[in-house]
Amino acid sequence: MPSAPLQLSAKDFKSDQEVRWCPGCGDYAILAAMQGFLPELGVPRERIVFVSGIGCSSRFPYYLNTYGMHSIHGRAPAIATGLSVSRPDLQVWVVTGDGDALSIGGNHLIHALRRNVNLKILLFNNKIYGLTKGQYSPTSEVGKITKSTPAGSADYPFNPISLALGAEASFVARTIDSDRKHLTSILRAAAQHQGSAFVEIYQNCNIFNDNAFEVLKDAETRDDYLIRLEHGQPLTFGKEGQFAVTHPAGSFGLTVQNTSEVDGSELLVHDAHRDDPAYAFALSRLAGPDLRHTPVGVFRSVQRTSYDELVRGQVSKAKEKSSGDPEQDLTALLNSGDTWTIL
């Protein structure tokens, strides 16, 4: 971090590349929110790196005037891990899509999360393969009719939040492309987190899966559909706060009841810092296929030493034993073991 406050604006984060998403694509809103947010981060541009995979979403790095790598399908978390571990001075973001992160790259995603690599991972979930022109994805609902599934898809989808929690993620959040304020607040929380921050962003693909999240955006429905998670605030929602999330006695999970029927002592207060991930997992199971009761916000944010710190710590501890002259240490290493001399 620089000592003098940086005077950067959103404009400073725009690259000279022409943005090539379809007009109306949700990716524009996310890009604008990111460019608007980065100046407040106080990190100079040259210390920020965006690494992405392949997909419409993964074009993101080209449009930001930071360092960036548009890599290959699904592998961004692995590439970003190598970068982050070897360069603790950088802030590394990963941008990925639902196909990129959960299909071809599922393995790298879960392992980056369990290791707690110091990455901010943004999953743009449009529940469709955008770039390859509209096949269903691992987050598409069962029965999805697409070019590759004319009779409806037969596979059951992932719940990305549940998956991330199951993969031991230390920070898990969800937000929506169209809610700039909420999106920005989640980017901020993710940026502040030490370790892996996993953010699912509901993103509209107006070409191949338009209005997939409309009920969460429409002023008529959204208040009754969305549960806005705020640490320390009661888990009530609805236009008039008429709904409450409760933990019925004898049940493992959470449920939604009318607030009026809930005893005050049974009202839950959101605690994102709970050590036991079962609570956040239960929250992630509230929403049904119709998106009713979709929590947005930070599900879980706990402290766990990052992989980067542990690895760097081992290296620096070993280096304490160095003579300070690598050539001398190498000479000693080469000459170790059973050696003999021929005169």
Add this chain to the structure above:
Amino acid sequence: MTVPKHVQQLDRVVIRFAGDSGDGMQLTGDRFTSETAQLGNDISTLPNFPAEIRAPAGTLPGVSSFQVAFADYDILTPGDTPNVLVAMNPAALKANLPELRKGATIIVNTDEFTKRNLQKVGYPGNPLEDDSLAGYDVHPVGLTSMTLRALEDHPISKKDAERAKNMFALGLLSWLYSRPYESTMTFLERKFAARPELVAANKAAFSAGWSFGETTEGFAVRYEVKPAQMKPGHYRNITGNTALALGLVAAGVRSKLPVFLGAYPITPASDILHELSKHKKLGVTTMQAEDEIAAIGAAVGAAYGGALGVTTTSGPGVALKGETISLAVALELPLVIVDVQRAGPSTGMPTKTEQADLNMALFGRHGEAPVAVIAPQSPADCFYAAIEASRIALTYRTPVILLSDGYIANGSEPWLLPEVSELPDLQVSFADGPNGEDGKFYPYLRDPQTLARPWAPPGLAGLEHRIGGLEKADKTGDISYDPANHDFMVRTRAARIEAIDVPDIEVDDPSESANVLVLGWGSTYGPIGAACRALRQRGLNIAQAHVRHLSPLPANLGDVLRSYDKVVLPEMNLGQLAHVLRARYLIDVVSYNQVRGMPFTSAQLESMLEEVIKNA
């Protein structure tokens, strides 16, 4: 009572220790090798073990062996056939007997020749009691029972006492060949530091073996092999995998860059990961990734960040890494990919050697994706090959594939330790500011000589730029779908590999009048060299040359090949380099192939080459 013994001088001995996977034969062989090295003999070793950690005891698939050749002159191979076989059980005898010549010495552990064990391997009777070993110099020794008797008073379990029988065998062999044993004693103290009772027991077993040799009448002659004439200096015995790991450490030191290794365990490459994980003090970071794709991905990420990025694996892993190697070709970042080849396809024979990944290294990627390829020729040479691979990667900003194989990876030889300050200087400079005449930074503006683009890791203000797998416009690196630009970039990437400065190939032909050239690459150097020596000793002329750089090939290679009537190329594959040379130079290379999971024997090459010379 010590029986007076006759001492006989030998110039070269090949011993094979063979037993069950659980009998500690690798360790026994290793110790004998180390004792032999102390004596100043030249050495070459060949471990041979099953892929199973513990195949059922006493069975043929469970046999593990370690062959060591030592001589008073410089040797090139671990020897074709053993002069001495130590067989710890019937399976070891049965599996190895076909490779012995009549007259060879066989030391057998009679205690294991029980009816049950004989049946397990299909011996109808006891070969020690019928005449099936006639013509061999057989020494039946009760290795297990004598070890148990020697350790009677030691406070250890019967199982631990039985286990020490390999030390009894080592003691006997050490006596027989007059080996110094101090290093084995210190080794035992280190190995069993936590259990002093085992140190004492194993030392006692060793001494019992030694005294048995001295006192028994069964061994009337003791042998000596004088030190070899070797260059003065400091030596250690080294396997290819260790040498390769140390070469990577050295490349980090000489380039002043941190080394980052991403790897996923796989035989026979895992030992490089194990070795490098010990050298954090020298700035090495290792990551055991979730799979081979992640391993190379992390190495690419680290290279992007300014480290010497390395990934180590075997053939199946390289297949998985293909897409990421192509990415590195497009990104034009330095990257070292080590393939310790094993017998394929698929899982094949994981602990056995082969050279059949050459096609994959040269051509196994989508699109026109040329990379540099280099192959070491012996265990110690793996050290220098790792440095050379790093030099090429760093200078030309390209992936480099280093093709080792199971034979040299696990085999060992004495290594004359180099002076660190005399190793190549690999320092590189990162981009330090705008490179364009207009004051802008152009990530794909090339060095006119090397055609390398600037290496600009994140962190420097003003050089912010984006790279990726989409085709890039020349100079600017912006996304480009322009046909002419793509054509230009494809040709430029190929030219960049061709521009790599590679030394000319050298021909060894003492007669200067040979008509036949035998060419090789990689680990076949030893057996080919030994065959050439034997032919020349018999008055035949043959020229030998060995290809180290497989991409790009040495500039003089075509001319060299054309100057011989016949070019013969032995490979442990079905003719992969021969194919390349025929296509490239239109020369009808004679391809000689073997894919048995074992290196060529020099005798086999000698007779094959003799035929070629006679018919040339």
